[in-house]
Amino acid sequence: MKKLAILSLSASVLALPALAQQQVVNVYNWSDYIAEDTIAKFEAETGIRVVYDVYDSNEVLEARLLAGSSGYDVVVPTSQYLARQIAAGVYQPLNKDLLPNLANMDEELMQAAAAYDPGNEHSVIYMWGTTGIGYNVDAVRERLGEDAPTDSWSMIFDPANAEKLADCGITMLDAPPDIMQTAMAYLGLDPLSQEESDLEQAAALLEQIRPYIRYIHSSQYITDLANGEVCVSIGYSGDVFIAADRAESAGTGVEIDYSVPVEGAMQWFDMMAIPADAPNPEAAHAFINFIMKPEITADITNYVYYANANAASMELVEEEIRNDPAIFPTPEVQAKLFPTITRDARAERTLTRLWTRVRTGQ
Amino acid sequence: MTGARRVTESALGRLGLSGRALVVAVPLVWLLVFFLIPFLVVAKISLSEVTIARPPYLPLLEWDGLRATLNLNFENYAYLWNDPLYGNAYLFSVRVAFVSATLALLIGFPMAYYIARSPEPRRTLLLTAVILPFWTSFLLRVYAWQGFLRSNGVINNTLISLGIIDTPIVMLQTDFAVYIGIVYTYLPFMILPLYANLVKLDDSLLEASADLGGRPVATFFYVTLPLSMPGIIAGFMLVFVPAIGEFVIPELLGGPNTLMIGRVLWNEFFANRDWPVASAVAIAMLVVLVVPIMALRSAQARAEEKR
Amino acid sequence: MKRGIFLPLVTVLGFVFLYAPILSLIVFSFNESRLVTVWGGFSTRWYGQLFRDPQILNAAWISLRVAVVSASIAVVLGTLVAFVLMRFGRFRSRALLTGMATAPLVMPEVITGLSLLLLFVSMEQLLGWPAGRGETTIIIAHITFCLAYVAVVVQSRLAGMDQSVEEAAMDLGARPVRVFFDITLPIIAPALVAGWLLAFTLSLDDLVIASFVTGPGASTLPMVIFSKVRLGVSPDVNALATIIIGIVALGVGIAMWQMRRAIRRDRE
Structure with missing residues (x-):
């Protein structure tokens, strides 16, 4: 156990001085649901440190959100849970001025997602399926x-x-x-x-x-x-x-x-949203905006094989994935999907x- | 060490009787804050009404500026009473927990006895060996059992290659798998208190019994068993009680028919998002179980005082 | 019972039962294939991967810290509870204490976790403490439910103990505190060790309660493992388990060897 101790001790010592001045964003996402280098790229570009935790069930996430002050800035619940949570007042409306990359999103899909989040006020599609x-x-x-x-x-x-x-x-x-x-x-x-x-x-x-x-x-x-x-x-x-x-x-x-x-x-859609009591809402917006960059979203889709809703990223998605109707269904099939x-x-x-x-x- | 001890001693000694109060107060205050208050919160939720909000239940006390109204809602309990699902789940959970605790006792007692009677250093070695598997994550062990029990798993493959069976026996997703999982997970909870009890068993009593011509079996039933009763009660309690509310094991090893109270509770919380009914399920269960257990413990303490 | 075959036989079978799954996870930690059910050849790649994964190592370290601290405090508090219940006769809050020391055993984990979460949230709003949630809140939660287990174990030991020694010391004029430390404590020591081990194990294994009361950046090992098992146990977690077992077994081995030497020296 000693070896582990030394390893993580040195890690935390290194992190300490940075902690004092640096902005932080606490992200809570599904496990195995992001490209390996996404977080490093975000930290390099913005200088904001990411505390990244993962979960494997909507349930525990929901309980923590409903109890209040979860401490997270960005969470990624599945649409049907999100809809309930919006109704319960869990999330803050997004400040769209801070999210210029919204222009990259696929309008039709965002409209489909509005079935869960009227007017896309509180959330942005992360991936869908x-x-x-x-x-x-x-x-x-x-x-x-x-x-x-x-x-x-x-x-x-x-x-x-x-x-x-x-x-x-x-x-x-x-x-x-x-x-x-x-x-x-x-x-x-x-x-x-x-x-x-x-x-x-x-x-x-x-x-x-x-x-x-x-x-x-x-x-x-x-x-x-x-x-x-x-x-x-x-x-x-x-x-x-x-x-x-x-x-x-x-x-x-x-x-x-x-x-x-x-x-x-x-x-269904996995949606990025910001809890009403998020400690760092600005950094949260920066994170969401960063994910909506075409190359970043394409990276994630290429890594996790989930469809994204980012129209601008499509040409960067590997052809094999882009043309797979099981991942990105044809328009006829899409018309038959229901929320x-x-x-x-x-x-x-x-x-x-x-x-x-x-x-x-x- | 002795210095520190002396300081504590004299400090407590000077306080005299209040030292006694202090000894009671420390655990009492801890449990009041971190158990009783949260428990009362749950009791409160069980009497309120569900709503879509944060938190997802209506307040009990309403203040409209002039007077306060208290909304006590006993419907949640009535609901439990009226749907047989809840009662059945309770009974099934108690049955599973009882069978598992009995099995754990049958396996654990001989092991604890053997370990307690072994000479040092073998005794410490065996005791550590009982605990060691449990320092790997519980989930890993349950998943390992899945690997054993599945139809193309180790057990079935072995039996088939030995020619004992032709087609795999379905073991995973059955109640059998749940028993295995619970006994496996809780076995140390049985062995440890038994060991702590048996290790101090007075050898002279056993020898006396043997000298008086008592057969080993008689010695066991008339001497060992009664003397180890506190350990048996403790071990049984530590397996039986937590096993009733078990959620993860039946979820991973049990079949869809395995409906234990832990699962019902989970459904109420997370599928229905009905915290009030979920709290009512928990409170009802607590009342049904805590009363007999408390009686058992007081009996144990009273018997002790009489001695 | 001296030369019976029954006891050793059951003990051996019991250990086979306990160790079969452990053996399988050790074997599969050296599996080349990612699928834990298919043997793809010998490989140590998962060990390499493990040491490149700060998430798992960090979680293991947090879990260990939490388990040591909460087991130690739980033993102290649990022993106090057991002692008070068994030796103090009647006192005003007796029924309350008995109830509160029993109920955590019965409380389903989901309820314990959620109720403590609600408590911590309102405490933070009212008192400003604990500020946010993380290791501290996990430790508090673990102490609370481990305490009940320790109390049961210690109580059973106290019940089986001969009180006449304590009474004799008392009659000879020793103060109660002195009697406790010099006489009672050494006698119940095996129960304290058993209780500590139990509490440590419980804390190390807890998934549900910790998931509720934790905060950003404080994921325990079971939480990280659970977030990965959706895709089946990942072999690097098996590798970590193997390392833990290896280290503990080594430690025990060394302790045994020293003990045996000490015993031999005593004989000489």
Whole structure:
């Protein structure tokens, strides 16, 4: 342990004199969600020191924001959480004079994001993605034949298909709004419906296929897909690409693909926002503005394989990623994407209760 | 060391009786500030109404300039009572915790006994060996168990290659995996208090029993077991009680049917963002569990005073 | 029971149970492949990567500091609680103290974490302390829940202890403080060691409570690990665990060797 002690001691001694005069920005972002050199570049350009922490769940972030004085200047919640948090008064409106790089952003996507943050008052898109199907190409072909409906939710939601895939492992995200809304879209209902009868129908559909589901978890499927432990997952786009990448580099012979089904899929955004009680709002604006530089955003997309919403960065994004319809969907597919909505406490509870019934049969 | 001790002693001695008060006051004040007050905050939240704000619940006391109104809302508790989900989750959690604690006792007692009866330095070596695995992160150990239990994991692969089974046994995402995880994680909590108790077990009593012709089994049941009862109670409590509220282990090893109270609480907090109902779940659980446990501890203390 | 095979057998099996997962993470820390379930050949690349990752090293150092400080204070406070409950007879706040020393065991971590977070936020608003959250608040939170565990362990030891020695000393005119330090403390020492180890382990392993009460720049090791496990355990974390085990095992080995030498010297 001594060695570690000396290492980090020397690190903190070096940092100390700088701390006195230097501006600081406290950033709280998802883990593995930024290019390796982004922070160093920001520090070099602005002279502002970055305290960079990472999290892996919206939940703890939300609890800390709701309790107040979290100490963070920039946070990156997912859109549906952000919407609730804006309503609760967690964030300060952005000062757009300090964000000239907003001009780089894709207008259509910013408009889509306005479903969560009316008028884009409080937030800027960091990265975005969809909730679709990640699948093991060979395993699915083996069980459903050459013309397997990989571009349709019927691959999972049709009990006949689900039954055939059950032995190689189907998984779902543990995200009630994502799954329930998707089920409603598959049934031809309005995915944004708050009618209890519609939600009941979705739950009934899910209960039908529930016996064929291996497990319901929001991140376990990433490694399991890569290992060939499971073969079909309802998952987040970027996570499925990571699984595909892992499988390829490990040489397991597993080929993973991702599809955005034709019935439509949920679109979500990870948004940069500034808490109302942020200690360094100016530095926070500088950080957000810096991320919106075309070359910086392109760096991040090239590193994490998530789609960005920065129109000016597109020519700097590697061609292979830019032209991948699973990452940047075609305009036709984009037209079918739907957001999620902010529910009041009662509707939220109905949804969760139905979901618990689906999960546990209780 | 002795100098410092003498100074403390004389300082406390001069204070006389108030030294006694001081000894009570230090932990009491600490717990008042860092446990009781936060606990009362939770109790307060459990009686308020949910809203979208920061913090996400309405204040109990409202002041409209003329008079204050107290809004006590017992609906949250009524809600728990009316939906069988909560009761079932409680019962299931208690069952899982009880089975796990019993298993931990069955494994832990012989280990603690063997360690306590070993000569030095082997005793210290074994005791450290019990703790050592727990200085690696808990999450790593749980993930390692995943690696063992999965269908193409170590156990299944071994069994298949030995020809004992043909198709993998599904162990991960079952209650079995949850038991393994909890027993594994809490085993030192069982062994340590048992060890601390057994190591001081008077050898002469065991010898006396043997001399009087007591068979080892009889000696164990009539001498060792009663004498180690405080350690057994302590160990059982340290496994049983925290295991009830366990969240991470069932989440990582259990299946979707595994619905323990920790998960219910998590849902209320984070899926429903309903802090009042979540607080009510916690308070109800605390009341249901703390009362019997307190009774147990007072009984232990009273029995001691009588001796 | 002297020559029974049962005890050693159970003990050996128990240790196999305890060490099987540890063995697997040591093995996989030398795995070339990033996937923890596929063996890709022997490699030490993750150790190199570990030492280039200030985030993990820093978090490990914070966790260690927090665990040592909170375990030490928790042992003192927990012992006081146990002693007061077992030796002071009746006093006014007795029921309150018993309750408060029991309830933290029952409180689900989420509630403990959140309630302390709310407390710290309002304390900061009212008193200006603790200014912001970080290591200090984690330590306070850990002391509070570890204290309860220590109290249970020490209480069980006090319950099993022969009080006549204490009484004899008291009869001979020794002051209570003196009796405590000269007689009680040495007798309950194994329980204090056990309690400290327990508290240290609890603190080192805590994820949920620390996630709530921490602040910018103070991520503990479990928090960093958890933020990475979404993509499966990263092998560099296995490497860190292996190093920790290695260092502790080495330390224990040296201590054993010295102890054995001391014992041999005593015999001569």
